[in-house]
Amino acid sequence: MNHDIHLIVNGEAYLLSVPAHHTLLQVLREQLVLTGTKNGCEAGECGACAVLVKWPGADHAEPVNSCMVLAPEADGAEIVTIEGLAHDEQLDPLQEAFITTGATQCGFCTPGILVNARALLDRTPDPSETEIREALVGNLCRCTGYVRIIDAIEMAARAGREVAR
Amino acid sequence: MQPFDYLIPKDHAEASALLAAGGGSVRPFMGGTDFLIRARGGFIRPQSVVDLKVLPGMREIRQSPDGWLVIGAACTMNQVAAHPLVLAGYDLLAQACNSVASYQLRNRATIGGNCCNASPAADTAPALFCLDAVAETYGPAGARRIPIADFFVGPGRSALQLGEFLTAIHLPPAPTGACGAFNKLGRTKLGDISAVSVAVYAWEHDTETPRRDWRIALGAVGPTPLRAPEAEAALAADASPQGVQRAAELTAAAARPIDDIRASAAYRRAMVAVLARRGIEAVLAGIARAGLQAVPFGGVPAGSVSPTGVLREGRPEQMIGGAA
Ligand SMILES: Cc1cc2nc3c(=O)[nH]c(=O)nc-3n(C[C@H](O)[C@H](O)[C@H](O)COP(=O)(O)OP(=O)(O)OC[C@H]3O[C@@H](n4cnc5c(N)ncnc54)[C@H](O)[C@@H]3O)c2cc1C
Ligand code: FES
Ligand code: FES
Numbered sequence: 001m002n003h004d005i006h007l008i009v010n011g012e013a014y015l016l017s018v019p020a021h022h023t024l025l026q027v028l029r030e031q032l033v034l035t036g037t038k039n040g041c042e043a044g045e046c047g048a049c050a051v052l053v054k055w056p057g058a059d060h061a062e063p064v065n066s067c068m069v070l071a072p073e074a075d076g077a078e079i080v081t082i083e084g085l086a087h088d089e090q091l092d093p094l095q096e097a098f099i100t101t102g103a104t105q106c107g108f109c110t111p112g113i114l115v116n117a118r119a120l121l122d123r124t125p126d127p128s129e130t131e132i133r134e135a136l137v138g139n140l141c142r143c144t145g146y147v148r149i150i151d152a153i154e155m156a157a158r159a160g161r162e163v164a165r
Numbered sequence: 166m167q168p169f170d171y172l173i174p175k176d177h178a179e180a181s182a183l184l185a186a187g188g189g190s191v192r193p194f195m196g197g198t199d200f201l202i203r204a205r206g207g208f209i210r211p212q213s214v215v216d217l218k219v220l221p222g223m224r225e226i227r228q229s230p231d232g233w234l235v236i237g238a239a240c241t242m243n244q245v246a247a248h249p250l251v252l253a254g255y256d257l258l259a260q261a262c263n264s265v266a267s268y269q270l271r272n273r274a275t276i277g278g279n280c281c282n283a284s285p286a287a288d289t290a291p292a293l294f295c296l297d298a299v300a301e302t303y304g305p306a307g308a309r310r311i312p313i314a315d316f317f318v319g320p321g322r323s324a325l326q327l328g329e330f331l332t333a334i335h336l337p338p339a340p341t342g343a344c345g346a347f348n349k350l351g352r353t354k355l356g357d358i359s360a361v362s363v364a365v366y367a368w369e370h371d372t373e374t375p376r377r378d379w380r381i382a383l384g385a386v387g388p389t390p391l392r393a394p395e396a397e398a399a400l401a402a403d404a405s406p407q408g409v410q411r412a413a414e415l416t417a418a419a420a421r422p423i424d425d426i427r428a429s430a431a432y433r434r435a436m437v438a439v440l441a442r443r444g445i446e447a448v449l450a451g452i453a454r455a456g457l458q459a460v461p462f463g464g465v466p467a468g469s470v471s472p473t474g475v476l477r478e479g480r481p482e483q484m485i486g487g488a489a
Pocket of ligand 3: 107
């Protein structure tokens with residue numbers, strides 16, 4: 001059974017017809033061909049599918065595993081995917097920091113981690129290392145060992161504080 | 166995943182009618198974090214799901230006029246854990262909600278879904294048992310209230326009947342000076358489903374001779390979450406270091422664990438004793454600190470969080486990985 005949904009993805013409005021049993025992850029990857037959001041497990045474990053969702057009526061966006069959202073539920077939602085993290089050709093400070101520190105290897109986990117780290121810095125601009133580790137519990141990386149990812153997030157947090165000053 | 170439809174009910178009565186008419190093939194849906202795993206695995210093949218989150222009150226947390234806290238069944242773990250009323254009076258529940266999976270998943274996983282899934286390992290259950298929670302449901306016969314211990318019937322089985330769904334969790338007014346600690350053990354330090362969990366909760370009675378009441382509840386060591394009444398009574402009588410050790414042993418004796426993929430029964434029972442002891446010690450420490458902070462006229466000092474808030478900041482031993 002298909003449902004018509006309105007949603008905004010990275011600032012663009014769409015009207016889509018989506019199968020009820022598809023997930024938001026499928027809609028993003030298969031219908032909108034925004035393949036930066038990855039499908040790692042479809043079971044809520046790996047975090048590669050994380051996107052920011054502002055639900056209708058909510059005052060801010062929150063990260064969710066898009067494999068855990070049914071497509072029709074996204075009706076009226078505003079979504080930011082990894083493709084929407086940069087603004088006006090300007091990378092997000094987190095993206096810059098990931099490049100500087102070498103926090104990416106194969107890159108499969110990177111979009112989900114960046115999106116989730118963006119949400120972390122939005123709610124906690126100056127996270128401790130423990131807070132960073134806690135925020136990444138649901139983001140599995142099998143390449144890096146996480147050390148540089150944590151360095152990168154700390155670096156971006158510092159950069160963010162300098163901008164704010 | 167096998168196709169199914171997604172239905173938005175217009176009110177409680179319609180939701181109940183849809184569920185009842187569908188037999189088992191129309192399923193309640195909230196955060197989907199249990200449902201989608203099972204549907205994808207082919208363990209359930211529903212014709213459609215009814216999204217209960219949209220119903221009025223389902224996502225609200227409010228205080229009732231008689232002082233009870235009413236948590237809508239579709240409130241997410243993050244929503245419950247961050248709510249000022251929860252933090253002020255029911256920090257034990259906040260600890261439990263915060264221990265579930267990852268931050269992103271806690272934006273989907275709901276407290277009601279956790280209960281309705283009725284896993285013996287449901288992490289909010291031991292806290293809800295300690296807090297004497299009452300489940301409010303809506304079904305063909307209207308609304309009813311079920312004490313949380315009667316809501317969990319067996320592994321994966323709740324007291325809900327066909328066409329009936331959970332609408333809210335009610336928590337009785339929190340006693341002043343109550344203190345709680347939730348400890349769980351999974352494969353990893355954070356975020357894993359519990360192989361063992363223990364919630365400990367205590368409060369002082371406002372009587373001439375000071376009296377302290379205890380609650381201890383266990384997860385993942387029986388067909389349902391369960392209480393350890395002998396340990397509770399023993400602690401009320403003796404909370405000395407020896408008394409604590411004795412209570413930890415009595416708690417382990419109350420467990421009814423099985424061998425499964427997560428842990429052996431023997432390991433589970435041994436870990437119940439460890440987590441119980443740590444939980445009791447954390448609560449005693451929390452009570453002592455709250456006592457030190459107490460203002461001359463008694464009660465909670467102005468501007469402070471609940472005594473359990475002290476525990477929270479320290480995050481003493483919440484979730485211990487590996488060998489304990
Ligand atoms: C990666 C991962 C990690 C997890 N880690 C943990 C963990 O650490 N601790 C833990 O306790 N759980 C964990 N879980 C399990 C799950 O996230 C929780 O049980 C969650 O609270 C379920 O809530 P939900 O809203 O997603 O439920 P749903 O999946 O929407 O529903 C769960 C079940 O209850 C039924 N149901 C839902 N709402 C109602 C209602 N109102 N009335 C009647 N029936 C209803 C559904 O039909 C379904 O059978 C984990 C799950 C995943 C995928
Ligand atoms: S693909 Fe969604 S969490 Fe792994
Ligand atoms: S860089 Fe390869 S999984 Fe993280």
